[in-house]
Amino acid sequence: MLKNQENQPQKLANAGLPEHEKYLFCDARPRIRHPFKGFWEKFLNWARANSIWMLAYGTGCGAIELRPLMTARYDVFRYGIAPRPTPRQSSVIIIGGYCSVKTLKRIIRSYEQMQNPKFVLALGSCTINGGMYWDSYNTINRIDAYIPVDIYIAGCMPRPEAIIAGFKKLKQLIKSGKAEGANLYAENFDWYKANQKKIIKDWNMPDYNW
Amino acid sequence: MTKLIDRLKANFRIKNVTMQRADLIFLTVPEKQAVSLITYLRNQENFSHLVFLTAVDWIEENKFQLNYMLHNHGFNFSLGIRVMINRQKPVMTSIHHLWEHASTYQRELKEMFGIDFPGSPEIDQNFILEGWEDIPPLRRDFDTLKYSERTYFPRTGRKSHDPRKFMKSKIYPEQGEER
Secondary structure, X not given: OOOOOOOOOOOOXXXXXXXXXXXXXXXXXXXXXXXXXXXXXXXXXXXXXHOEEEEOOOOOHHHHXXXXXXXXXXXXXXXXXXXXXXXXXXXXXXXXXXOEHHHHHHHHHHHHHOOOOOEEEEEHXXXXXXXXXXXXXXXXXXXXXXXOOOEEEOOOOOOHHHHHHHHHHHHHHHHOOOOOHHHHHHHOXXXXXXXXXXXXXXXXXOOOXX | XXXXXXXXXXXXXXXXXXXXXXXXXXXXXXXXXXXXXXXXXXXXOOOOEEEEEEEEEEOOOOEEEEEEEEEEOOOOEEEEEEEEEEOOOOEOOOOOOOXXXXXXXXXXXXXXXXXXXXXXXXXXXXXXXXXXXXXXXOOOOOOHHHHHHXXXXXXXXXXXXXXXXXXXXXXOHHHOOOO
């Protein structure tokens, strides 16, 4: 069922790694996952939409809004949303506000380690156009040049209600089969990598952290 | 505390004594005497706490100003020591042998201003910026807006409002734009 891309993928160079560490890391490119046909994919999307596990990783000040989200008052567990400690177990990464170059490196590592299908929720105006840090020397202006974003939640900061609304919108996207960020990333892998390497000057990790 | 200043003036070339508050005095000392003055204050005058070490870029005078803030817990008294150093070749003697945590401040100054402290531990390693290639970003001749436009992908159509005027026109539209 899971087919490879049409043309045989070439190996990644992993040029940032030292020679004695190259054998430790995967050099395969990300693959496009083709959706199943008919009812089965709809069932899977229903299941994915109702068990959203988010990576508990706050990149900026927006992460402060995730705590009230999980506690008694807003309680996102009733929507099937739960925080997970590792990227391997989670399906949603939340970019919580401004993102410096140093953080972007960690975001890319975490995003690539997550398993398909994976979704990205970007909080706050900083992820959209830089927000109040738009002219900073160390803060990126738009996150969608580096990883594919499914939902933006505007605001500085968006309140927990806004984040719940964003999660609802994300659920609709997943159920209608339109949240294909991971495939977008695999299709335009070279473009994303070129953008990432343009600003991360000391690239000392594998090209694709599978 | 005037007694302390008099005692210091007997041994060091001290200028520009500014009484900022009742418990805070700033003074300027030449670069060559700075470390000996700090050592004297720490060992003899009981200024046991290095509060911070920062820098100011005086680009017009071609100088960097280093600020050493020392604190005496016995008298609850702070002393700020200003040292002017050359901006073209900014090198200063390290004080990490007096306080260990000074090396962290010195690493930060190396990265943000390009001020070198030879012999300070890990001075050449990355501190906050990883793989920085431009001139140090807190120098005043570094144009952060131009760098941001060149490096990160600015989204077009960005619009800024003066929040006061904008909210007034939203909440009281009958009052018009002015006021």
